[in-house]
Amino acid sequence: MVGWNMKTTCCAAMAAMxxxxxxxxxxASPVLQAEQSDVATLPPVGAHWVLxxxxxxSYTIYDADAGRILGTVPASILGNIALSPDRRTFYVxxxxxxxxDHGTRQDLIQEYDAHTLALRREITLPPRALAxxxxxDFDVSPDGKWAYVFDMSPATSVTIVDLxxxxxxxxxxxxxxxxxxxWKQGGFSSLCGDxxxxxxxxxxxxxxxxxxxxxxxxxxxxxxxxxxxDHATGQALFISYTGKVYNVTLGQRPDIAAPWSIQxxxxxxxxxxxxxxxxxxxxGKQPFAWNRASGHLxxxxxxxPHWTHKTDGTEVWxxxxxxxxxxxxxxxxxxxxxxxxxxxAAPLLYATSQDGIMTVLDARTGAVRRTVEAHAESMxxxxxxxxGHNG
Amino acid sequence: MKGRGAAHGGRRTxxxxxxxxxxxxxxxALAVLGLARAAPMAGALPVIPATQGHxxxxxxxxxxxxxxxxxxxxxxxxxxxxxxxxxxxxxxYLVRLPNVAFANLSSEDLARMMxxxxxxxxxxxxxxxxRPYTTAEIAALRANPLxxxxxxxxxxxxxxxxxHACPAAAGLHGYxxxxxxxxxx
Numbered sequence: 001m002v003g004w005n006m007k008t009t010c011c012a013a014m015a016a017m018x019x020x021x022x023x024x025x026x027x028a029s030p031v032l033q034a035e036q037s038d039v040a041t042l043p044p045v046g047a048h049w050v051l052x053x054x055x056x057x058s059y060t061i062y063d064a065d066a067g068r069i070l071g072t073v074p075a076s077i078l079g080n081i082a083l084s085p086d087r088r089t090f091y092v093x094x095x096x097x098x099x100x101d102h103g104t105r106q107d108l109i110q111e112y113d114a115h116t117l118a119l120r121r122e123i124t125l126p127p128r129a130l131a132x133x134x135x136x137d138f139d140v141s142p143d144g145k146w147a148y149v150f151d152m153s154p155a156t157s158v159t160i161v162d163l164x165x166x167x168x169x170x171x172x173x174x175x176x177x178x179x180x181x182x183w184k185q186g187g188f189s190s191l192c193g194d195x196x197x198x199x200x201x202x203x204x205x206x207x208x209x210x211x212x213x214x215x216x217x218x219x220x221x222x223x224x225x226x227x228x229x230d231h232a233t234g235q236a237l238f239i240s241y242t243g244k245v246y247n248v249t250l251g252q253r254p255d256i257a258a259p260w261s262i263q264x265x266x267x268x269x270x271x272x273x274x275x276x277x278x279x280x281x282x283x284g285k286q287p288f289a290w291n292r293a294s295g296h297l298x299x300x301x302x303x304x305p306h307w308t309h310k311t312d313g314t315e316v317w318x319x320x321x322x323x324x325x326x327x328x329x330x331x332x333x334x335x336x337x338x339x340x341x342x343x344x345a346a347p348l349l350y351a352t353s354q355d356g357i358m359t360v361l362d363a364r365t366g367a368v369r370r371t372v373e374a375h376a377e378s379m380x381x382x383x384x385x386x387x388g389h390n391g
Numbered sequence: 392m393k394g395r396g397a398a399h400g401g402r403r404t405x406x407x408x409x410x411x412x413x414x415x416x417x418x419x420a421l422a423v424l425g426l427a428r429a430a431p432m433a434g435a436l437p438v439i440p441a442t443q444g445h446x447x448x449x450x451x452x453x454x455x456x457x458x459x460x461x462x463x464x465x466x467x468x469x470x471x472x473x474x475x476x477x478x479x480x481x482x483x484y485l486v487r488l489p490n491v492a493f494a495n496l497s498s499e500d501l502a503r504m505m506x507x508x509x510x511x512x513x514x515x516x517x518x519x520x521x522r523p524y525t526t527a528e529i530a531a532l533r534a535n536p537l538x539x540x541x542x543x544x545x546x547x548x549x550x551x552x553x554x555h556a557c558p559a560a561a562g563l564h565g566y567x568x569x570x571x572x573x574x575x576x
């Protein structure tokens with residue numbers, strides 16, 4: 001029992017009960033055995049593991065191939081999760097009040113062993129930004145040394161945590177900017193309200209801060225907060241409300257390519273900013289996913305006018321961000337508010353819907369593999385398994 | 392436009408409801424401030440001047456509809472923001488703050504709003520003979536927003552000089568002290 005949280009225990013027990021064949025109840029009356037408790041361990045993180053935020057109280061770990069729950073990591077509706085690059089640790093940045101909904105506020109990172117889900121350590125933080133399910137609020141540097149926690153007090157800053165020491169190393173103010181997008185090494189960038197990026201280099205001493213030129217129109221065609229980063233390369237994809245994609249190499253001097261249009265890639269007119277202009281547009285609460293093996297971008301799309309960026313998507317479009325081409329349109333069985341995709345060459349696409357259902361699809365054909373009543377929230381995490389580690 | 396059908400009518404109702412909700416929240420406060428204007432028609436709702444509207448939309452959420460906020464979380468504007476005009480750097484600071492510089496307003500509208508913020512909310516804290524901001528001054532300042540990795544340290548420095556010039560401004564330090572405690576520095 002040591003190190004297991006209650007939810008995990010109860011689910012494991014239920015799973016054990018369900019495993020008894022239905023027919024066995026009819027056999028001769030059983031000899032009751034004294035129950036033996038033990039501590040189960042998980043195998044290394046698999047390519048087809050997926051972690052939807054569930055019931056506002058945890059991230060549930062699924063093996064999407066087997067359609068089986070493997071465990072749960074506790075996290076409130078304000079909690080963000082990240083897997084360490086060596087795949088041995090789940091970090092959860094969360095905020096808890098001593099009397100649940102009032103009392104003393106505690107902001108912290110909780111560190112869970114990825115094999116046993118034992119709570120290993122807790123790191124106290126200054127007040128972090130409180131946002132419901134936003135992966136871009138919290139991340140771990142690709143070398144596993146630093147955690148970046150976005151704060152909004154409401155002045156904006158980022159708390160850099162030294163993960164080896166388990167202590168806050170530095171708080172960097174990022175006035176007028178928000179969120180964290182880690183570089184391949186040595187820092188992170190944030191999106192700013194004037195349409196630029198601020199770039200914070202940090203290797204343990206004084207931070208170096210630079211600013212990019214303005215590259216997007218924050219008032220008329222803003223970039224979604226849910227931009228994507230490939231931790232192995234420091235490449236980022238930022239997508240605007242009208243569907244312009246900016247390929248960016250993050251760093252102290254980020255390299256920002258001219259944008260391309262999702263609609264143009266599909267042979268359609270480029271979507272504009274008209275409040276009555278119907279077009280296919282990106283939207284949802286977690287509208288983007290990136291498959292590492294192919295480099296393809298997956299976007300949740302719906303038909304609507306400008307400023308419908310939170311509308312659930314009815315299709316997922318698979319795009320090649322290098323050649324700016326549309327490869328496939330996947331018709332979803334029901335509208336989805338969030339998507340994720342596994343990183344491997346036989347990718348699974350995960351879609352969560354308003355009613356808590358998580359649909360698992362074969363990303364190469366669009367065929368539905370499984371429908372899970374997961375009580376899923378909008379956020380869904382397919383761990384970014386970087387090459388060169390196997391946990 | 393009359394009798395165009397159900398969809399049109401429905402939409403009109405929604406807009407009116409929204410306006411009512413906005414009015415209910417904002418108007419009592421404006422009335423307290425003496426900002427509410429005489430109604431254009433008998434029985435109609437008072438009109439919120441555009442400048443105050445810009446403030447309410449872009450700033451009021453953090454700074455409070457009357458320029459009073461949590462104080463330790465967001466500095467009060469009411470009764471103290473005028474002190475920053477005691478030094479040239481303090482005057483510039485108010486506009487170079489990204490929340491101000493990046494406002495979705497033309498420099499002309501931003502100048503009007505900042506003059507409202509500083510002179511109306513600031514009240515007695517504004518030093519005698521202070522000039523209002525001009526459009527050109529706002530345009531130049533907002534083109535050079537603050538890009539500092541330690542904004543609270545920067546503010547503290549500004550406030551120290553302001554307090555030196557105008558000792559009555561000492562209360563401005565309350566925010567820095569509270570922020571330092573929050574960040575554990």
